[in-house]
Amino acid sequence: xxxxxxxxxxxxxxxxxxxxxxxxxxxxxxxxxxxxxxxxxxxxxxxxxxxxxxxxxxxxxxxxxxxxxxxxxxxxxxxxxxxxxxxxxxxxxxxxxxxxxxxxxxxxxxxxxxxxxxxxxxxxxxxxxxxxxxxxxxxxxxxxxxxxxxxxxxxxxxxxxxxxxxxx
Amino acid sequence: xxxxxxxxxxxxxxxxxxxxxxxxxxxxxxxxxxxxxxxxxxxxxxxxxxxxxxxxxxxxxxxxxxxxxxxxxxxxxxxxxxxxxxxxxxxxxxxxxxx
Amino acid sequence: xxxxxxxxxxxxxxxxxxxxxxxxxxxxxxxxxxxxxxxxxxxxxxxxxxxxxxxxxxxxxxxxxxxxxxxxxxxxxxxxxxxxxxxxxxxxxxxxxxxxxxxxxxxxxxxxxxxxxxxxxxxxxxxxxxxxxxxxxxxxxxxxxxxxxxxxxxxxxxxxxxxxxxxxxxxxxxxxxxxxxxxxxxxxxxxxxxxxxxxxxxxxxxxxxxxxxxxxxxxxxxxxxxxxxxxxxxxxxxxxxxxxxxxxxxxxxxxxxxxxxxxxxxxxxxxxxxxxxxxxxxxxxxxxxxxxxxxxxxxxxxxxxxxxxxxxxxxxxxxxxxxxxxxxxxxxxxxxxxxxxxxxxxxxxxxxxxxxxxxxxxxxxxxxxxxxxxxxxxxxxxxxxxxxxxxxxxxxxxxxxxxxxxxxxxxxxxxxxxxxxxxxxxxxxxxxxxxxxxxxxxxxxxxxxxxxxxxxxxxxxxxxxxxxxxxxxxxxxxxxxxxxxxxxxxxxxxxxxxxxxxxxxxxxxxxxxxxxxxxxxxxxxxxxxxxxxxxxxxxxxxxxxxxxxxx
Numbered sequence: 001x002x003x004x005x006x007x008x009x010x011x012x013x014x015x016x017x018x019x020x021x022x023x024x025x026x027x028x029x030x031x032x033x034x035x036x037x038x039x040x041x042x043x044x045x046x047x048x049x050x051x052x053x054x055x056x057x058x059x060x061x062x063x064x065x066x067x068x069x070x071x072x073x074x075x076x077x078x079x080x081x082x083x084x085x086x087x088x089x090x091x092x093x094x095x096x097x098x099x100x101x102x103x104x105x106x107x108x109x110x111x112x113x114x115x116x117x118x119x120x121x122x123x124x125x126x127x128x129x130x131x132x133x134x135x136x137x138x139x140x141x142x143x144x145x146x147x148x149x150x151x152x153x154x155x156x157x158x159x160x161x162x163x164x165x166x167x168x
Numbered sequence: 169x170x171x172x173x174x175x176x177x178x179x180x181x182x183x184x185x186x187x188x189x190x191x192x193x194x195x196x197x198x199x200x201x202x203x204x205x206x207x208x209x210x211x212x213x214x215x216x217x218x219x220x221x222x223x224x225x226x227x228x229x230x231x232x233x234x235x236x237x238x239x240x241x242x243x244x245x246x247x248x249x250x251x252x253x254x255x256x257x258x259x260x261x262x263x264x265x266x267x
Numbered sequence: 268x269x270x271x272x273x274x275x276x277x278x279x280x281x282x283x284x285x286x287x288x289x290x291x292x293x294x295x296x297x298x299x300x301x302x303x304x305x306x307x308x309x310x311x312x313x314x315x316x317x318x319x320x321x322x323x324x325x326x327x328x329x330x331x332x333x334x335x336x337x338x339x340x341x342x343x344x345x346x347x348x349x350x351x352x353x354x355x356x357x358x359x360x361x362x363x364x365x366x367x368x369x370x371x372x373x374x375x376x377x378x379x380x381x382x383x384x385x386x387x388x389x390x391x392x393x394x395x396x397x398x399x400x401x402x403x404x405x406x407x408x409x410x411x412x413x414x415x416x417x418x419x420x421x422x423x424x425x426x427x428x429x430x431x432x433x434x435x436x437x438x439x440x441x442x443x444x445x446x447x448x449x450x451x452x453x454x455x456x457x458x459x460x461x462x463x464x465x466x467x468x469x470x471x472x473x474x475x476x477x478x479x480x481x482x483x484x485x486x487x488x489x490x491x492x493x494x495x496x497x498x499x500x501x502x503x504x505x506x507x508x509x510x511x512x513x514x515x516x517x518x519x520x521x522x523x524x525x526x527x528x529x530x531x532x533x534x535x536x537x538x539x540x541x542x543x544x545x546x547x548x549x550x551x552x553x554x555x556x557x558x559x560x561x562x563x564x565x566x567x568x569x570x571x572x573x574x575x576x577x578x579x580x581x582x583x584x585x586x587x588x589x590x591x592x593x594x595x596x597x598x599x600x601x602x603x604x605x606x607x608x609x610x611x612x613x614x615x616x617x618x619x620x621x622x623x624x625x626x627x628x629x630x631x632x633x634x635x636x637x638x639x640x641x642x643x644x645x646x647x648x649x650x651x652x653x654x655x656x657x658x659x660x661x662x663x664x665x666x667x668x669x670x671x672x673x674x675x676x677x678x679x680x681x682x683x684x685x686x687x688x689x690x691x692x693x694x695x696x697x698x699x700x701x702x703x704x705x706x707x708x709x710x711x712x713x714x715x716x717x718x719x720x721x722x723x724x725x726x727x728x729x730x731x732x733x734x735x736x737x738x739x740x741x742x743x744x745x746x747x748x749x750x751x752x753x754x755x756x757x758x759x760x761x762x763x764x765x766x767x768x769x770x771x772x773x774x775x776x777x778x779x780x781x782x783x784x785x786x787x788x789x790x791x792x793x794x795x796x797x798x799x800x801x802x803x804x805x806x807x808x809x810x811x812x813x814x815x816x817x818x
Contacts, residue, residue: 080305083429084510086505087505095540114422141282141285141422143274146421147544181365182318182365245746247316247691250686259614261619
């Protein structure tokens with residue numbers, strides 16, 4: 001499945017390890033939240049990058065104290081109409097201050113990419129159509145009304161500072 | 169009067185109701201509807217219909233039953249009769265035109 | 268009225284182009300129907316029985332003359348010459364072709380209109396009191412807040428794929444004309460003990476399969492905190508609302524399952540973490556948006572114009588219209604005029620392209636170019652000089668838009684029903700047509716007063732039957748149309764849900780049955796009681812007897 005990061009197709013540096021599989025000795029791995037909770041200290045002591053895959057009901061707050069040691073958080077879209085991961089993403093970025101890679105996985109279609117980016121995602125596991133249409137989809141709507149993760153939105157700015165400073 | 173089976177859908181490009189004809193095409197005319205012997209046949213055709221693209225692509229195909237009385241064929245349910253024949257009420261625009 | 272600025276125009280142009288591209292990808296087969304469906308719904312496009320249906324947002328029910336003409340244009344060019352005003356202050360076109368939708372949307376965008384978020388599992392078009400800004404009892408204009416909510420909710424990145432649709436209504440008057448207690452969130456502007464104006468916040472109201480009256484979770488919310496508080500509610504709902512069963516996915520189910528206190532607690536906890544963040548509304552923002560809703564510059568008018576007095580004495584039809592369709596305005600010498608879209612025997616809420624164009628002209632001549640849409644599927648001219656009432660009435664009468672029945676028995680609300688809608692179980696419009704004629708006659712005979720009859724063709728309750736004084740719900744019984752009758756509902760300040768009267772009635776008996784119930788009321792009423800008051804006083808028993816005799 002193509003992976004897009006910062007607008008470009010990239011190879012996936014992370015290996016997802018199933019809950020019942022043995023951890024490899026080295027290399028960047030991601031594990032489920034359940035495994036993270038059970039094996040947190042050994043995962044952090046592995047001396048190789050570690051990431052966490054969160055389901056939609058896993059609490060993002062539980063990662064709060066470790067976020068600077070986590071290399072990627074993957075959030076799931078079990079169906080593209082299931083919007084819970086948008087809230088998880090914003091909480092990770094805005095409330096918990098997570099700065100690492102935030103990846104959208106699952107049923108990630110190109111017509112949702114803008115919502116994802118504005119909610120704080122920066123990496124996307126897309127299908128072939130999503131990879132081909134990535135740039136066009138991201139450029140489709142450049143105006144945003146409300147503040148979100150990556151911008152302040154125009155609702156507040158255009159009536160106050162933006163207008164005063166002469167910006168559009 | 170006997171009951172037969174048939175397949176209907178809405179045409180993708182304009183949404184109008186269309187009926188599966190005997191030769192495997194789609195017609196906006198209910199009179200062109202192809203009759204099938206069993207519900208299973210109709211359901212199989214309906215299930216495959218959404219995969220076709222292009223000018224004649226259809227949406228949401230499903231099986232219906234029709235009443236056959238000699239040469240006269242009409243849908244069994246009121247809903248399907250309304251789809252085939254149009255609303256049972258005159259819209260205001262038509263009422264105004266007529267008066 | 269709110270006018271788009273450059274930002275709004277540029278945004279909408281991008282959105283129209285984006286949807287045009289999505290339509291092209293669907294037509295080419297690149298997008299499957301399953302993938303396309305939520306995209307078209309978020310632009311107000313449904314697939315119904317006979318064609319696509321395009322639902323156009325009329326934010327907080329306010330239309331300029333230009334916008335009315337744009338709707339008339341779409342009706343003529345892309346539809347069959349008419350449109351249908353809905354119970355959610357929207358307009359629906361029933362005969363739309365997918366391949367023409369991008370052009371229709373571009374035409375509407377030129378008049379600052381669109382179908383964005385009129386469907387889908389997102390925050391829907393926000394509704395308001397149709398008398399906003401002109402009601403004598405108003406505390407503050409709710410449209411300012413609707414516009415702020417519109418902007419905040421438009422393509423909200425976090426809340427565009429909620430568990431289910433989400434409806435917000437705002438009222439600024441003590442007398443609720445926006446049915447706020449049957450919305451996912453109802454907001455009521457009021458004054459606290461210190462004299463400050465803020466919001467009472469209600470959540471979890473709604474009709475449909477499981478009707479609930481909303482619960483208040485905050486008595487007083489300062490105005491500058493509105494958006495952060497709404498965002499907190501939506502975030503709680505987005506994460507906790509059920510997604511396993513669409514019939515249990517609305518916030519009302521969550522509120523009922525957890526209890527209003529628990530919801531209030533969760534929202535409060537979320538809100539405390541962000542209340543002073545980017546969503547806190549600066550006064551400058553509120554002021555800037557408020558200027559759009561400044562009242563027109565009303566020339567001084569005679570509050571007792573002699574031509575009005577003379578016309579009332581001379582013409583009983585005019586006098587009757589004046590009584591039922593004209594309400595007091597906050598400015599002396601002016602009136603609020605309701606335009607009935609319920610001529611007896613016609614489909615409720617329908618309006619022809621010709622009528623829309625003519626109304627646009629009349630609104631410019633008599634109402635400062637402004638028209639409102641009501642959740643009862645009628646229209647309103649909000650600023651009419653009293654002295655113009657006789658000539659306006661004659662002009663409306665010539666257009667068949669002066670039916671004197673606002674709030675009366677023949678002012679029936681009905682969803683499109685099985686004649687158009689793919690979800691319906693039974694027809695609504697023909698029942699409304701026949702019932703309108705029958706009740707109109709009874710009303711002339713007995714002066715029935717305020718009587719709200721509301722008809723839904725299925726349990727989704729677009730006709731708001733639960734809150735009708737008399738509600739009819741279409742059900743399918745072995746392929747036959749039946750109607751379940753509920754009595755005692757109200758969407759006003761005394762909001763209540765109707766109770767089912769008894770077994771459902773067949774299509775060909777329903778008009779007679781309802782007429783019999785109304786006749787029963789005529790025999791029981793005391794001292795000018797409304798139907799609703801009589802029902803509440805005497806209970807269901809006498810009406811049950813009539814139902815059983817008639818069905």
